[in-house]
Amino acid sequence: MNRNDKQTIIFGLLGACMVIVVLTLIIILGSIIVNGIPMLSWDFLTRSPEIDDTGAQTEGGIWGPLVGTFYLMMLVLGFAIPVGVLGTIFLVEYLGKYSWNRILWIVINNLAGVPSIVYGLLGVALFVGYLEFGLSLIAAGLTLGLMVLPVTMVATREALEAVPQSLRDASIALGATRWQTMRHHTIPYSMSGVLTGIILSMSRAAGETAPILVTGVVASAAIPNSLTDSFQAMPYYIYILVTQTANVDRAYAVAWGAALVLVGLVVGMNLVAIVIRKRYRKKYKW
Amino acid sequence: MAKKVSTYGVDYSRRFTEILVSGALFICMLICLSVLFLIFWMLIGNSIPFFEEVSVYDFLTGDQWNPFHPNYPLFGVQPLLTGTLLVSIIAGVIAIPIGLGASIYISEVADPKVKNWLKPFIEIIASVPSVVLGLFAVIILADYVMIIFDPYSRLNALLGGIILAVMMIPIQVTIAEEAMNAVPNSLREASYALGATRWETIRHAVVPAAFSGIVASIVLALGRAIGETMAVTMTTGNAALNTWNPLYPVLTMPATLAIEIPEAASGSLQYQALFAVGLLLFIITFAVNIVADIVLARYREAYK
Amino acid sequence: MVIPIPKIEVQDLNVYFEKNHALKNVDINIEEKEITAIIGPSGCGKSTFIRCVNRMNDLVLGCTVKGSVTVDGKDIYGKGVDAVEVRKRIGMVFQRPNPFPKSIFENIAYAPRLHGFVDEEGKHHSYNKQQLKEVVEWSLKRAALWEEVSDRLDKSAYNLSGGQQQRLCIARALAIKPEIILFDEPCSALDPIATAKIEDLLIDLKKDYTVLIVTHNMQQAARVADRTAYFYLGELIEFGETKQIFERPEKDLTEQYITGRMG
Numbered sequence: 001m002n003r004n005d006k007q008t009i010i011f012g013l014l015g016a017c018m019v020i021v022v023l024t025l026i027i028i029l030g031s032i033i034v035n036g037i038p039m040l041s042w043d044f045l046t047r048s049p050e051i052d053d054t055g056a057q058t059e060g061g062i063w064g065p066l067v068g069t070f071y072l073m074m075l076v077l078g079f080a081i082p083v084g085v086l087g088t089i090f091l092v093e094y095l096g097k098y099s100w101n102r103i104l105w106i107v108i109n110n111l112a113g114v115p116s117i118v119y120g121l122l123g124v125a126l127f128v129g130y131l132e133f134g135l136s137l138i139a140a141g142l143t144l145g146l147m148v149l150p151v152t153m154v155a156t157r158e159a160l161e162a163v164p165q166s167l168r169d170a171s172i173a174l175g176a177t178r179w180q181t182m183r184h185h186t187i188p189y190s191m192s193g194v195l196t197g198i199i200l201s202m203s204r205a206a207g208e209t210a211p212i213l214v215t216g217v218v219a220s221a222a223i224p225n226s227l228t229d230s231f232q233a234m235p236y237y238i239y240i241l242v243t244q245t246a247n248v249d250r251a252y253a254v255a256w257g258a259a260l261v262l263v264g265l266v267v268g269m270n271l272v273a274i275v276i277r278k279r280y281r282k283k284y285k286w
Numbered sequence: 287m288a289k290k291v292s293t294y295g296v297d298y299s300r301r302f303t304e305i306l307v308s309g310a311l312f313i314c315m316l317i318c319l320s321v322l323f324l325i326f327w328m329l330i331g332n333s334i335p336f337f338e339e340v341s342v343y344d345f346l347t348g349d350q351w352n353p354f355h356p357n358y359p360l361f362g363v364q365p366l367l368t369g370t371l372l373v374s375i376i377a378g379v380i381a382i383p384i385g386l387g388a389s390i391y392i393s394e395v396a397d398p399k400v401k402n403w404l405k406p407f408i409e410i411i412a413s414v415p416s417v418v419l420g421l422f423a424v425i426i427l428a429d430y431v432m433i434i435f436d437p438y439s440r441l442n443a444l445l446g447g448i449i450l451a452v453m454m455i456p457i458q459v460t461i462a463e464e465a466m467n468a469v470p471n472s473l474r475e476a477s478y479a480l481g482a483t484r485w486e487t488i489r490h491a492v493v494p495a496a497f498s499g500i501v502a503s504i505v506l507a508l509g510r511a512i513g514e515t516m517a518v519t520m521t522t523g524n525a526a527l528n529t530w531n532p533l534y535p536v537l538t539m540p541a542t543l544a545i546e547i548p549e550a551a552s553g554s555l556q557y558q559a560l561f562a563v564g565l566l567l568f569i570i571t572f573a574v575n576i577v578a579d580i581v582l583a584r585y586r587e588a589y590k
Numbered sequence: 591m592v593i594p595i596p597k598i599e600v601q602d603l604n605v606y607f608e609k610n611h612a613l614k615n616v617d618i619n620i621e622e623k624e625i626t627a628i629i630g631p632s633g634c635g636k637s638t639f640i641r642c643v644n645r646m647n648d649l650v651l652g653c654t655v656k657g658s659v660t661v662d663g664k665d666i667y668g669k670g671v672d673a674v675e676v677r678k679r680i681g682m683v684f685q686r687p688n689p690f691p692k693s694i695f696e697n698i699a700y701a702p703r704l705h706g707f708v709d710e711e712g713k714h715h716s717y718n719k720q721q722l723k724e725v726v727e728w729s730l731k732r733a734a735l736w737e738e739v740s741d742r743l744d745k746s747a748y749n750l751s752g753g754q755q756q757r758l759c760i761a762r763a764l765a766i767k768p769e770i771i772l773f774d775e776p777c778s779a780l781d782p783i784a785t786a787k788i789e790d791l792l793i794d795l796k797k798d799y800t801v802l803i804v805t806h807n808m809q810q811a812a813r814v815a816d817r818t819a820y821f822y823l824g825e826l827i828e829f830g831e832t833k834q835i836f837e838r839p840e841k842d843l844t845e846q847y848i849t850g851r852m853g
Contacts, residue, residue, distance in 0.1 A: 003483050003485075003486070004483065006485065007483050007484060007485035007486075010485050011391075011395055011484075011485065013387060014387045014388075014390050014391040014395055015391055015395065016387070017383070017384045017385075017386075017387025017388040017391060018387070018388045018391040018392065018396070018404075020384055020388075021384060021385075021388045021408070021455055021459070022404070022407075024452055024455075025407070025408070025411045025452075028411075028414070028419065028422050028452070029411075029414075031422060031426055032418065032422070082314070083314045083317050083318060084314075084318060086310065086311050086314035086315075087311070087314035087315035087316075087317060087318035087319070088315075088318070089311055090308070090311035090312050090314065090315040091315055091318075094308065094311070094312075097650075097651040098651065104319075106576075106579055107322070108322065109575075109579065110572055110575040110576060110579065111322055111325065113506065113509055113510070113513075113571060113572075113574075113575040114325070114513065114568060114571055114572065114575075115512070115513025115514070115515060115540055115567060115568075115571055116513070116515060117513070117515040117540045117543045117544055117564070117567075118325070118329070118513070118543075118564050118567060118568050118571075119325070120543065120544070120547070121328070121329065121543060121547065121560070121561060121564040122324065122325050122328050122329070124547060124552075125328040125331075125332055125561070126324060126328060128552075129552050129553075146321060146325075149318060149321060149322065150322065153318060164688070166684060166686060166688040167688055167690060167691075169646070169649075169684060169688070170684065170688045170689075170690065170759070170762075171690075171700075172646065172649065172677065173644060173646060173677055173681075173682035173684075173763075174677065174678075174681075174700065174701040174704075174762065174763070174766055175674055175675070175677040175678030175679075175701060175704070175705060175766060176674075176700075176701070176704055177300060177304050177674050178304065178308070179303060179304050179307045179308070180704060184700065184704075185690060189691060200413075203413060204413075206415075207413070207414075207415025207416075207417070207418075208415070209415070209416070209417045209515070209516045210515035210516055210540070210543075210544050213544055213548070214543070214544065214547040214548055235415050235417040235418075235516070236417075238417050238418065238421055239417050239420070239516065239519075239520065242420065242421050242424050242425070242520060243424075243519075243520055252425055255421055255425075256421070256425075259417075259418045259421050262415060262417075262418060263414055263415070263418055266413055266414065266415060267410050267413060267414070270409070270410050270413045271410070274406055274409070274410075294664060294666060294671040294672055294675040294676050294679075295670060295671075295672065295675065296670065296672040296675070297672065297674075297675065300674075301672075
């Protein structure tokens, strides 16, 4: 066999791998779309789950879980993300030159890879138990916040470090203070990266099930009135429908519908992140 | 005109803003760091009382996990470790070769236009929530696994492994592709100039140069597989059987936590045992990530 | 007869990076409205020296500065001196052009907008729109860039050529109305034609400003500088009129460097 034949065969194999990957992904997305679309209706989106003949929540729609997921995202946006972004600014812009900083970031980077259920455990111990929030919206929201904190921090750091030091020097040499330099230069120039990180963190928070499963999500909960109420959430509703419902036909149908909405939400957020990144890359290139 | 007198004195209002802002940022940093270090503290602090009751040796070597037995609760982590490893190995066996082939294809073979579409597509797939993949596996994939492999039960380790492979591939491909992309073009050109074909160039120049990046991509993807909770909880049947047979149901460590934490009374021995499992899981994934970090650091060193 | 007071008086300046002794007992007087060139092989401390004059070294971790740098009779390392106030009065231009990723106008308007100005009675004002435009135009004209960019002030500075970008950076430094401008190898990233333009500009700026320029290019020092200082391994070896340094160096080390036997 000559060299070119060998290459053709190998490239064929590599291409086959690619085709397998793409096909798998298309089949998965396709089945969500095909099975989910028949469920979509105004009622499905705006009515909360209701109990059917067997006592399971398969009637009605997904309003309650949608609202719960929205509340969770808002809690993450309100607590973890600002603290993570601002804290990272201090770590990078004020302390970035210390050598221990690098080791700290190795740890933070690795915490971003710790399984979400371990963050769930932390939430159980810290918020549910120690701070006595009980199984509640606030406990779950803060737990998701813990989970995305390292991710947010790593994304923020990458964005800040992408801004060339020479621009900071230029501003400082013109007599600007550190804060003025950050406000007028470093922060605006790194904004796209930070925003991308924020959106990805929020989409992860929307799709995660494990941490909220142990900190306060309840299948039959009403839309919460306060931060200490229990709540429903989209991914958990899907989980319950698939694993713990007797009326399988109806439950699966609702689960596909809910999955389509959840995937739409998460993928939509990711698309926005990709667009922002592309657009800003054109704007600030050095 | 009078000569300007230089004083260079401090502008106090501006200095005040500066201190205020840096103070606020500093407090945020303290919160971040203390919260991150709480994770170590909480896991260890809640596991210690458990290890006072059950020895570390018994915990690690015990082959039965039945913490809720009313009379004789058993806290052997072996079945959970076996389950986690089995599912991850199945996932790795499927994902690693396919992911490797796909990443080489995207980076080195594919038309740039195709590449521009494939990359965001794969990125988007990586963002699909695991509960949705679990749903797909339980409703659709399980039927095919039943027909083809005739497993002991509808939900089993193989099903979990397959869906985990689907989750691993996008992570692996993204990182490995990046590593190969970072290989300087001059290296490829040097190889072509010596008369090598495209495949020979990939095989002898690009892949060796990006080798540690590729290894890291596999390690990181495996780390994700070990810690994945929902897709596995939904698909593996969750029976602590301590078996290496992929056609049987198994119980993984993350699934144990997800299922049993809501059932354990706060502060009970079961509760503490679950924290011990969490600690073990944390140590394993953290170690895996550190390994990936070291490998990646070496590869960055080589291209400085 | 009036004895000229030096614009910048450096006495017994020592700089350490951690344990590395980067500048050793440097004494030098920089005269007003002259160009002083700092030459020497790389790693000799010439950039470190120039960064002491506007306290940019304060930002480097583990950097300690000892001794005094007196500008207009005031020690800028003295007590109660704010480094930010020092930098407001001294312009600096860097090795590589580093315009902000903003419009040409915004690049120059940035510092004036931040600092405002002080009138004859010592009152502090902010620039209004019209005044800001005037400052931008004045700075661009002074940096010999106005004619090339006057019709596209709102365009990104990144569309300019390297030489134009560097002149934009000079204009940006002029906009803070400094009396001293520091140049840290301003032409090292430029082609010969762009370099010639910058050199012409430097000579023109001398009328109004005290200029310090670090350069690794000896011909450049010979062309533009009134006085030249030669640094080697953190020490000031020789300082004098440029002509004397290049034609009749007093120290062997200087002669070796000038004649190309070292560096």
